[in-house]
Amino acid sequence: MNVPRFCREIPSRYNLIGTKCENCDTYYFPPRRVCITCRRKGVIREYQFEGSGKVVTHTTIYSAPENFSKMTPYVLAIVELDEGPKLTAQIVCDPSEVKIGMRVKSVFRKLGEEGPDGVIYYGTKFIPA
Amino acid sequence: MSIGITTYGVYIPRYRIRVEEIARVWGDDPNDIKKGLGVFEKSVPDRDEDTATIAVEAARSALQRSGLAGVDIGAIYVGSESHPYAVKPTATIVAEAIRATPELMAADYEFACKAGTAALQTCLGLVAADYIKYGMAIGADTAQGAPADALEYTAAAGGAAYVVGKSHVIAEIEDTYSFTTDTFDFWRRQGQQYPKHGGRFTGEPGYFKHVLAGARGLLHKTRSKPEDFDFAVFHQPNGKFPRKVASTLGFSQQQVKQGLVVEKLGNAYSGSSLIGLASVLDVAEPGSRIFMTSFGSGAGSDSFTFRVTEEIGKIQDKAPSVAELLAAPIYLDYAIYAKHKNKIVL
Amino acid sequence: MREVAIVGLGCTKFGEMWDKSFRDLFIEAGLMALEDAGMSGAQVEALYGGNMSSGIFIQQEHVGALIADYSGLISNNVPSTRVEAACASGGLALRSGIIAVASEYHDIVISAGIEKMTDIGAEKAMDALAAAADREWEAAVGATFPGLYAMMARAHMHEFGTTREQLAQVAVKNHYHGSMNPRAQFRNRITIDSVISSPLVADPLRLFDCSPITDGAAAVVLVPAERAREFTDTPIYVKAASQASDTISLHDRRSLTSIDATTVAADRAFKTARLERSNIDVAEVHDCFTIAEIMAIEDLRFFEKGRGGPATLAGDTAIGGKIPINTSGGLKACGHPVGATGIKQAVEIAEQLRGDAGKRQVEGAEIGLTHNVGGTGGTVVVHILAR
Structure with missing residues (x-):
């Protein structure tokens, strides 16, 4: 992940800013600029998600690529936000704690960094609620 | 029109290490340490936490406690001696993470353990002069102590955020006073991982000289006496120093107790006195008067007097209290603690 | 649309092939397939090569041309196309070749797939x-x-x-x-x-x-079904x-x-x-x-x-x-x-x-x-x- 690419998505990464189609009342996170139901008839507006939801499925990563290898083992999950959409995120908890259906809420954490002299990537993770 | 704190928020990481565990590694007698320092355990950040994430969580907690939104905040100043970047502000990260950008003033402060109260004074000035409606001052740190250094027993992680404004004031800031000299009691050179300190020189010529002079200066300026206050909060690098200055100044241990969080938290540096103040606000009642003196090596102290208003009851239970944040910790052994603190270079 | 038949098969050994390069692998699979079809390279009209990530694995893109070149087919200037759909790149290269023959755009096409993964950690x-x-x-x-x-x-x-x-x-x-x-x-x-x-x-x-993680390559020769018997007794x-x-x-x-x-x-x-x-x-x-x-x-x-x-x-x-x-x-x-x-x-x-x-x-x-x-x-x- 390079700097301009990360910066572009900061609103979504820091604050769970996604979108909502006002035409069909569907929420999107990650944000979509084209509604998958209404397509060009859709009316897309920015929407900030509350940041609470539940774990739909999960894993604990023991073997990770370079950027994440110092953090292993870490819990990864698909979280269904209360507004509907699902996203992939880390859950900050002991691997034995995470369960399907567990309620979670968003927190602000470091996602990674570009080595000791590069930028630090911050973003959203979840903790048991 | 009164001016003061309109909301506050605190964040303390979940992890702790006990004095016994650090002493075990370095062959110290834990009872000597606990007796000497008056500290039993200290907070430790998670592997993905740093001063910026702690500052953001404290700032979000402050907004959650009040009805304010990020867009209402006209200035953010973050005081820390462990900013994640040497160049690149923590304040901008906080501003973005609470959606306060782009129309705001922002900068990072550094003045050892009192950078957070220096930020508070800046916000006070800007609000008083009507440049901004609300200013946010944050003191947050993931304090570094070199392995085997005495500092390692206390250097902790945590932060507090305060919003200063003129409406919905929960604690009026009556007055402030600072005492500053050029003193070499504690420092960290550019590019160094751990700070150095002057050993016993940090006591009398550092902490005591500046805290006593600062506190006396404000008592004199406001024509008050220690007994006029319900609570007193002093910078707490350990459990002994704040108790000692309190009794020297004529404050009772009862006045100090609620604001003394160091025993279970450790010294959260820029967060230290501000978390102590938050612990007081968590329980304060309308009309309570609070005296606070911070201290930063290098050296200086910032003193404040606060008068709690009727508004306090509306927000006290709207965000986690300091007591709640200190409850139910997860204890680490030294090896995992060393990993959390990047003491093992990977 | 006309029916298509596979008349030649080639596949290298799969594994950690430390002594074989990206080029060595596709040449081996391609020649095996042509040999199996009893066909000369000069008869090949088009190539489709499935490859996911040569850019990361061997810092080489533009592998369509590379494959045509090192397979010795550049004198014919055959159209050679790299096809990518992550792990389905090979399947998609096959489908692309089949469509090219079925649509009568080409008669004899090689669909291949290759990945050289062990040159990086x-x-x-x-x-x-x-x-x-x-x-x-x-x-x-x-x-x-x-x-x-x-x-x-x-x-x-x-x-x-x-x-x-x-x-x-x-x-x-x-x-x-x-x-x-x-x-x-x-x-x-x-x-x-x-x-x-x-x-x-x-x-x-x-x-x-x-x-x-594996190195390997495979190739098949595709022709119109009505011509299959020219090349093999066992068309598929x-x-x-x-x-x-x-x-x-x-x-x-x-x-x-x-x-x-x-x-x-x-x-x-x-x-x-x-x-x-x-x-x-x-x-x-x-x-x-x-x-x-x-x-x-x-x-x-x-x-x-x-x-x-x-x-x-x-x-x-x-x-x-x-x-x-x-x-x-x-x-x-x-x-x-x-x-x-x-x-x-x-x-x-x-x-x-x-x-x-x-x-x-x-x-x-x-x-x-x-x-x-x-x-x-x-x-x-x-x-x-x-x-």
Whole structure:
């Protein structure tokens, strides 16, 4: 992940800013600029998600690529936000704690960094609620 | 029109290490340490936490406690001696993470353990002069102590955020006073991982000289006496120093107790006195008067007097209290603690 | 549209080929296929090469031209196209070649697949593979490929009661098949115990649940069916070549326990071929992880949803069972040189239908199917082949 690419998505990464189609009342996170139901008839507006939801499925990563290898083992999950959409995120908890259906809420954490002299990537993770 | 704190928020990481565990590694007698320092355990950040994430969580907690939104905040100043970047502000990260950008003033402060109260004074000035409606001052740190250094027993992680404004004031800031000299009691050179300190020189010529002079200066300026206050909060690098200055100044241990969080938290540096103040606000009642003196090596102290208003009851239970944040910790052994603190270079 | 036939097969040995370069591998597979078809390179009219990530694995793009050049086909200036759909790149190269011949645009086409994965370290290779997921919203937050399939496995176990042993049996069975395949990367037999005691990669998936990092290449020669006998006595006919897409991210899918694109692509293929599931004698399915094979045999509708695990444990998918799956050893044991896999599957099925599969021959196999998945199910390619 390079700097301009990360910066572009900061609103979504820091604050769970996604979108909502006002035409069909569907929420999107990650944000979509084209509604998958209404397509060009859709009316897309920015929407900030509350940041609470539940774990739909999960894993604990023991073997990770370079950027994440110092953090292993870490819990990864698909979280269904209360507004509907699902996203992939880390859950900050002991691997034995995470369960399907567990309620979670968003927190602000470091996602990674570009080595000791590069930028630090911050973003959203979840903790048991 | 009164001016003061309109909301506050605190964040303390979940992890702790006990004095016994650090002493075990370095062959110290834990009872000597606990007796000497008056500290039993200290907070430790998670592997993905740093001063910026702690500052953001404290700032979000402050907004959650009040009805304010990020867009209402006209200035953010973050005081820390462990900013994640040497160049690149923590304040901008906080501003973005609470959606306060782009129309705001922002900068990072550094003045050892009192950078957070220096930020508070800046916000006070800007609000008083009507440049901004609300200013946010944050003191947050993931304090570094070199392995085997005495500092390692206390250097902790945590932060507090305060919003200063003129409406919905929960604690009026009556007055402030600072005492500053050029003193070499504690420092960290550019590019160094751990700070150095002057050993016993940090006591009398550092902490005591500046805290006593600062506190006396404000008592004199406001024509008050220690007994006029319900609570007193002093910078707490350990459990002994704040108790000692309190009794020297004529404050009772009862006045100090609620604001003394160091025993279970450790010294959260820029967060230290501000978390102590938050612990007081968590329980304060309308009309309570609070005296606070911070201290930063290098050296200086910032003193404040606060008068709690009727508004306090509306927000006290709207965000986690300091007591709640200190409850139910997860204890680490030294090896995992060393990993959390990047003491093992990977 | 006209019918298409496969008349030449080529496939290198799969494995860690330290002494072979990207070029060495595709040349070997391509020449083998031409040799098998008894054809001269000069007759080739077009090339389609499936390759996922030469840019990361060997810092080389523009491999269409490279393949044509080093195959000695540059004097003809043949059109050579690289095709990419992550792990389905090979299947898509096959489908592209079939469409080119079926549409009468070309007569003689080579569809190939190649990946040279071992020139970079394992952590970097993992990152390259993570590019098949959504880089922005999966990989960037710490998702790995085994991690995404592990989340499908967890959901499948939760929803259908699929067990750790059932997952392990996929690997055990595929290693057993691989032990009879001279091209396979792993020819050792393993046990359920060795799978469930192997190191955790992404809970609940362990090392022996995962396909390996592999070098290899495969190629097939495609011609119009009416010309097939010019080149071989055992032409294999393409009955269907279908493809379906779905969301790139796993979290956006309708289901976490099914790959919908598999069902859609299979339905389209069976409709085109005018065949039923029960007509399939042998199939190569995409078992990048053990859970992937269980989902594949369910989503292809060979087994009822949720019955993939029990059927595997009962031996229904082994050679001699109801429907032998992954006689090559699959991605798990034969190896998974990403871009080559889809073509290797076709080579395996074609050998089975020709009756040339040696010890792993499925007796009397007449109709076979290949199933190649890109990413976590964003692309699926299904082919039905018949002798």
